[in-house]
Amino acid sequence: MKRRQFLKWTGIGSLALLGGGLAAGRAMAANRYYKGPVSDHFDGTRFFNPGGEEPKGFTNLLRWRLNGKSIAWPEAYPSPFAPAVPEKRVTGNRLVVTMVGHASMLIQVAGLNILTDPVWAERTSPVSFAGPKRVNAPGIRLEDLPPVDIVIVTHNHYDHLDLDTLKRLHAAHRPHFITPLGNDAIFAPDLDNPRITVMDWGAQTYAGKNVTIHCEPCHHWSARGLNDRRMALWGAFVIETQAGRIYHIGDTGFHQGINYRAAAQKHGSFRLAILPIGAYEPRWFMQAQHQNPEEAVAGMQLARAAHAVGHHWGTVKLTDEGIEEPLAALRNALTAAAIEPGRFRALRPGEIFEVPDA
Numbered sequence: 001m002k003r004r005q006f007l008k009w010t011g012i013g014s015l016a017l018l019g020g021g022l023a024a025g026r027a028m029a030a031n032r033y034y035k036g037p038v039s040d041h042f043d044g045t046r047f048f049n050p051g052g053e054e055p056k057g058f059t060n061l062l063r064w065r066l067n068g069k070s071i072a073w074p075e076a077y078p079s080p081f082a083p084a085v086p087e088k089r090v091t092g093n094r095l096v097v098t099m100v101g102h103a104s105m106l107i108q109v110a111g112l113n114i115l116t117d118p119v120w121a122e123r124t125s126p127v128s129f130a131g132p133k134r135v136n137a138p139g140i141r142l143e144d145l146p147p148v149d150i151v152i153v154t155h156n157h158y159d160h161l162d163l164d165t166l167k168r169l170h171a172a173h174r175p176h177f178i179t180p181l182g183n184d185a186i187f188a189p190d191l192d193n194p195r196i197t198v199m200d201w202g203a204q205t206y207a208g209k210n211v212t213i214h215c216e217p218c219h220h221w222s223a224r225g226l227n228d229r230r231m232a233l234w235g236a237f238v239i240e241t242q243a244g245r246i247y248h249i250g251d252t253g254f255h256q257g258i259n260y261r262a263a264a265q266k267h268g269s270f271r272l273a274i275l276p277i278g279a280y281e282p283r284w285f286m287q288a289q290h291q292n293p294e295e296a297v298a299g300m301q302l303a304r305a306a307h308a309v310g311h312h313w314g315t316v317k318l319t320d321e322g323i324e325e326p327l328a329a330l331r332n333a334l335t336a337a338a339i340e341p342g343r344f345r346a347l348r349p350g351e352i353f354e355v356p357d358a
Contacts, residue, residue, distance in 0.1 A: 047222070
């Protein structure tokens with residue numbers, strides 16, 4: 001079978017999500033993204049989750065893709081919100097989050113404009129001819145962005161790191177890029193003299209305007225192709241401001257709540273947690289790497305967050321659940337936990353959330 005036919009048959013979205021499932025069990029080449037000392041989460045070639053679970057390999061990928069249980073998404077799922085035109089700056093004690101789509105959001109706080117995992121591409125895929133295609137337009141047009149100060153790239157999967165988007169943002173805004181170890185090697189060569197801060201878990205960097213950004217563990221993994229599995233680090237980020245602390249995770253498995261408890265113990269409570277709530281079915285395959293809404297609600301509680309934003313749903317189909325299943329599951333989890341639904345909002349593209357001052 002030709003490579004293109006094979007990728008289409010197995011689901012290019014699955015391979016984009018897994019980013020290297022075919023490489024499981026193969027001898028790995030030298031790490032071309034990062035060289036550094038061995039640590040409690042780096043073995044000299046690959047990063048790993050201490051006490052965690054590795055992503056499943058190719059045999060399990062096929063078992064999943066052939067299960068016949070994937071629920072079809074509509075070709076279009078337009079947002080009820082018009083594309084937003086954000087304020088230029090948000091100051092004082094205000095905190096505003098505007099949804100672009102999937103894991104891409106604009107966080108405005110303390111006079112800074114921060115983009116997370118910006119993807120304006122039509123597909124989240126290593127190829128342009130196939131792969132997960134967005135079913136709604138970005139919630140902010142690129143030309144309507146305010147001056148972008150910081151871009152956080154949490155990890156290198158295609159639904160979180162899009163080279164073309166990063167190039168366009170750099171040309172228009174020349175932001176400060178912040179990312180975990182090794183990811184800079186993927187996009188820096190395509191940018192003209194970028195400012196990039198690479199961070200290990202536990203590191204922090206001053207971002208200006210009395211804002212400090214911390215990189216913390218989450219239970220996930222990384223890959224862009226078939227032979228670079230876990231060669232760049234993934235991470236969660238704590239944004240510490242005078243308006244309160246923000247806990248942002250691009251992707252994570254619940255991992256028994258270990259990382260949520262650690263974040264609260266280290267940083268205290270959070271005004272806002274930004275947490276993934278989608279791409280979680282089937283659980284036997286996805287549980288270690290993608291939490292479901294019930295686990296996200298538990299994570300919100302463990303992190304002692306006053307409010308939460310749910311993302312990673314409703315824009316590109318990556319896994320088996322239906323497009324609105326995360327919404328129903330989130331409602332049920334909030335009811336079971338006796339949490340007011342307005343405290344945990346699953347945002348749609350173009351939706352603006354002015355976070356209450358708890």
